[in-house]
Every structure is written in structure tokens, then in C-alpha cells.
Amino acid sequence: MAHSEEDILAGLAEIVNDESGLPTDAVQLDKSFTDDLDIDSLSMMTIVTLAEEKFEVRIPDEEVKNLATVGDAVSFIARAQEA
Amino acid sequence: MSEQPNVVITGLGATTPLGGDVASTWAGALAGRSGVRTLTQDWVAKYELPVTFAGQLAVPAENVLPRPEIRRMDPSAQYAMIAAREAWADAGAPEAPGERIGTVIASGIGGVWTLLTAWDTIKEKGARRVLPLTVPMLMPNSPAAYVSIEVGAKAGAHAPVSACASGAEAIGYGVEMIRTGRADIVVAGGTEAAIHPLPIASFAKMQALSTRNESPETASRPYDVSRDGFVLGEGAGVVILEREDLAVARGARIYARVAGVGMSSDAYDIAPPDPSGAGQERAMRIAIADAGVSGADIVHVNAHATSTPAGDGVEATAIRRTLGGDADHTAISATKSMTGHLLGGAGAMETIFTVLAVHHHVAPPTINVTEIQPGLEIDLVRDVPRQLREGQIAALNNAFGFGGHNVALVVTSV
Numbered sequence: 104m105a106h107s108e109e110d111i112l113a114g115l116a117e118i119v120n121d122e123s124g125l126p127t128d129a130v131q132l133d134k135s136f137t138d139d140l141d142i143d144s145l146s147m148m149t150i151v152t153l154a155e156e157k158f159e160v161r162i163p164d165e166e167v168k169n170l171a172t173v174g175d176a177v178s179f180i181a182r183a184q185e186a
Numbered sequence: 187m188s189e190q191p192n193v194v195i196t197g198l199g200a201t202t203p204l205g206g207d208v209a210s211t212w213a214g215a216l217a218g219r220s221g222v223r224t225l226t227q228d229w230v231a232k233y234e235l236p237v238t239f240a241g242q243l244a245v246p247a248e249n250v251l252p253r254p255e256i257r258r259m260d261p262s263a264q265y266a267m268i269a270a271r272e273a274w275a276d277a278g279a280p281e282a283p284g285e286r287i288g289t290v291i292a293s294g295i296g297g298v299w300t301l302l303t304a305w306d307t308i309k310e311k312g313a314r315r316v317l318p319l320t321v322p323m324l325m326p327n328s329p330a331a332y333v334s335i336e337v338g339a340k341a342g343a344h345a346p347v348s349a350c351a352s353g354a355e356a357i358g359y360g361v362e363m364i365r366t367g368r369a370d371i372v373v374a375g376g377t378e379a380a381i382h383p384l385p386i387a388s389f390a391k392m393q394a395l396s397t398r399n400e401s402p403e404t405a406s407r408p409y410d411v412s413r414d415g416f417v418l419g420e421g422a423g424v425v426i427l428e429r430e431d432l433a434v435a436r437g438a439r440i441y442a443r444v445a446g447v448g449m450s451s452d453a454y455d456i457a458p459p460d461p462s463g464a465g466q467e468r469a470m471r472i473a474i475a476d477a478g479v480s481g482a483d484i485v486h487v488n489a490h491a492t493s494t495p496a497g498d499g500v501e502a503t504a505i506r507r508t509l510g511g512d513a514d515h516t517a518i519s520a521t522k523s524m525t526g527h528l529l530g531g532a533g534a535m536e537t538i539f540t541v542l543a544v545h546h547h548v549a550p551p552t553i554n555v556t557e558i559q560p561g562l563e564i565d566l567v568r569d570v571p572r573q574l575r576e577g578q579i580a581a582l583n584n585a586f587g588f589g590g591h592n593v594a595l596v597v598t599s600v
Contacts, residue, residue, distance in 0.1 A: 121253060121254070121257060123254055152316075152318065161314075
């Protein structure tokens with residue numbers, strides 16, 4: 104079953120909160136993972152791994168560098184689940 | 187005074203089956219409480235484990251550490267971090283250049299929960315589901331590295347591995363770092379988080395564990411005629427070691443001095459100790475000589491005494507041979523009767539017990555002993571604590587590990 108973009112954002116915020124301790128409401132579409140949320144590359148890979156499982160999608164390793172903002176990740180996951 | 191600097195202990199930290207910190211652990215030990223309980227996890231019945239109890243942490247790490255730390259650290263590192271933070275604060279968070287601070291945090295088994303959980307993941311879900319921090323979490327130096335990051339220790343971060351002697355070996359190594367001038371302050375200790383079905387199954391198959399499933403609290407009974415194996419425990423103990431002159435200069439509260447370190451290896455068998463006890467005796471003799479004390483000065487021994495039929499007798503004989511007639515009046519405590527066996531954490535937690543015994547002039551009790559095995563010539567502190575004599579005193583802490591690793595530390599009052 105496909106998740107709405109709203110659901111994906113909420114789900115990602117939970118993963119980021121669990122991994123980094125950032126409050127879920129800090130995880131907004133326009134936020135940069137590295138510059139705003141201070142997520143390092145290993146944490147990013149953890150978040151991607153957990154997101155793949157949660158949303159039942161595949162996020163290729165070479166795509167991760169293109170997911171600069173939370174919005175990028177939400178859009179990618181939304182498209183990937185339709186594929 | 188020797189050319190090497192003296193090393194003192196200025197901070198203590200622990201999380202154990204008796205309590206979430208040193209104060210509650212020590213109070214539990216003096217009260218003769220058992221921290222051993224029946225396991226309630228579903229895997230006990232699922233895998234038909236022959237042993238259904240252990241000494242789990244009194245205060246779960248999840249109740250203490252923030253969620254991201256729980257996620258990023260194996261439980262063995264979590265426990266070490268809890269103990270290290272307490273010890274560091276207890277020492278008054280000493281200020282020193284990072285290059286003069288070291289860490290030595292040992293584990294006997296390492297990140298067994300992380301390793302085996304990740305193995306379950308790859309089998310069930312494939313490689314894409316394996317988390318990227320899996321290796322940094324499972325490596326046995328992870329607790330030492332995390333603690334070095336926590337306190338900014340740059341003189342070196344080490345993780346000696348010697349099974350159940352690991353925690354004491356770490357403290358001995360830390361003492362050497364200060365004596366040889368590599369550091370002025372060392373955060374040293376041991377940790378273990380191996381209450382997992384695989385180690386339990388393996389230890390049980392060796393017939394090393396007590397199977398007294400109907401009475402967990404009384405299962406650990408070192409030196410008792412009816413002892414039937416050790417009780418698995420978990421937790422961590424960490425001490426702050428400091429060069430004595432610098433600790434005095436900064437006005438630190440000093441618990442005791444680590445005056446002697448003795449190590450040896452049996453070169454005999456990968457599991458049981460050399461039945462002659464020669465290696466254990468040698469470790470104790472080296473530690474006593476290193477401390478510059480005599481057998482008569484040793485008023486207390488915190489024995490390794492795990493409650494196995496073979497091991498306790500060997501150690502009792504080795505203590506008797508080391509101390510000779512002085513052993514008639516040496517108060518021996520087997521605190522694993524209350525905590526269970528913390529494996530790589532044991533030597534560190536029991537060093538803390540030894541330090542507090544010397545500091546407060548009181549030996550903690552050994553519980554669950556109804557009849558000492560005939561032939562063991564030991565003066566065992568049973569059921570209630572025993573006052574130790576006033577004045578300058580010394581005590582021994584023994585820790586021995588599978589593979590024939592023997593470590594003895596001499597702690598003296600200051």
C-alpha cells in the first residue's frame with residue numbers, strides 16, 4: 104500500500120528522531136540532512152536502511168548523495184513506491 | 187619510594203545486577219542481597235535453554251541513556267558509558283590535557299548482541315537491511331573508544347581481552363600506563379552484556395553454569411559443598427586511576443592506592459585452570475611483591491570464586507599457598523554469590539568492591555554458603571559484612587579467565 108507524502112514525512116521524522124534525538128517537528132521538507140539536521144554519512148545510511156524497510160522501497164546507494172533535503176527523500180520514496 | 191609514581195583511585199562507577207550505580211551496588215552487597223532472577227524473555231523457552239536465570243542489570247540501560255546512544259552502541263558499550271560517566275563525575279571531572287588521559291575498557295566477549303542480531307537480519311532480510319554501524323558496534327574495543335570520545339582521552343584507548351580476567355587486566359594496564367609515564371589519568375574498567383541465548387547455551391553445554399533453576403537467588407554459592415556452576419551476570423565497573431602526586435595536588439578525594447599488579451598465564455588449557463593453581467599463585471605473589479607489602483598485610487581477598495566445582499578449590503589452595511599461615515586471618519569474600527559472574531566486567535566491579543572494602547574497612551559478605559567444602563582452608567566472610575582492622579591495610583582482588591589468564595591486584599589504604 105502506498106504511503107502519502109505526509110505519512111512519509113512523519114515516518115522519516117520518527118526514524119531521524121530515533122537515530123539522532125532531534126525532535127520530530129524539526130524534520131521539515133526544506134531541511135538539509137547535513138547542514139540543518141547535522142546528520143553524518145553513517146547516520147544517513149542508517150536512516151536510508153530503516154526507511155527502505157519502513158516504506159518497502161529500494162533506495163540505491165548511489166541515490167543517497169542526491170537526497171540533500173528531507174523533501175528530496177520524501178519525493179524519492181513517494182516515486183519509488185509507485186514504481 | 188620507588189622511581190615509578192604511585193597510582194590512586196579517585197573515582198568509581200558501576201551498573202550491576204545489584205544497582206544502577208556504585209552506592210546502590212555497594213549497599214546491596216553489604217546487605218547480602220542477590221541480584222539474580224529468573225529470565226522472563228521469550229527466548230528462554232523458545233530455545234529450551236537448560237538455564238533459565240541470570241543477573242541482569244538492576245536498572246536497564248534504556249532507563250539511563252538517551253535513545254540515540256542506545257541505538258548506536260552495543261549494550262556492552264552502553265554499560266561502560268554509564269559506569270564511566272559516574273566514575274568521571276565522582277572523580278570531580280579532573281581537568282588535564284587530553285594527551286595525558288587514557289582509557290582502558292575491556293570486555294570478555296564484546297558485542298555479541300549486535301553481531302548475532304545482525305546475523306539474524308541478513309539471514310531473514312538480506313544484506314540491504316544490515317545497519318552501517320554494525321561493525322563499529324560489535325568490535326570489542328568499542329566501549330574503550332566510546333569512553334575515550336566521552337572524556338577526550340588521547341593518550342591511548344585500549345581493550346585487553348582475557349575472558350573473565352579482562353576487567354582486572356584493564357585496570358592493571360591502566361596502572362602501567364601511569365607508571366611508565368604514558369598518562370596521568372586513566373579511565374579503566376570492564377564491561378559485559380552477554381545474557382544472550384547463545385553464550386548461555388554454550389556455557390551450559392560446558393556444564394559451567396549452575397542449573398538451580400528453581401532457586402535463582404541461591405544458585406551462586408562459591409566454596410559451598412553443593413555449588414554446581416557459575417551464574418551469568420552483566421554490567422560494568424569503571425575506576426579513575428590517577429598519578430598520586432597530581433591527585434593530591436588537585437585536592438582529589440582518594441579512595442585507595444592500586445599498589446601492586448600481578449599477571450601470569452597457565453599455558454595449560456583453554457577452559458579450566460591449571461589444577462595445581464601455580465599460575466594463580468604466581469600472579470598473587472607478583473602483585474604482593476610489586477606492592478611492597480607482605481602476606482601479613484593482606485587482610486582481605488575479593489576472590490574470583492565463581493561457584494564452579496573445579497575453580498573455587500584451585501583458587502582457595504592458591505590463596506593458602508600464597509599467604510601461608512597469614513591466610514588463617516584473611517577475610518575472603520566471594521561477591522559473585524550476589525552479583526553473578528559479570529565475565530569481562532567482573533574484575534573491574536570486584537576491584538571496586540575491594541577498593542571500598544579498604545576505604546571503609548569492611549569486607550562484604552558471601553551469601554548462600556551453608557557448608558564450606560571440607561578441606562578448603564579459608565576464612566570466608568559469610569552472610570554479614572566483617573569489619574577489617576583499623577590502620578594501614580591491604581587487600582587482594584583476583585580475576586582469572588578461560589585460557590589461563592591470571593590477574594591479581596593489590597589495593598592499599600592511603
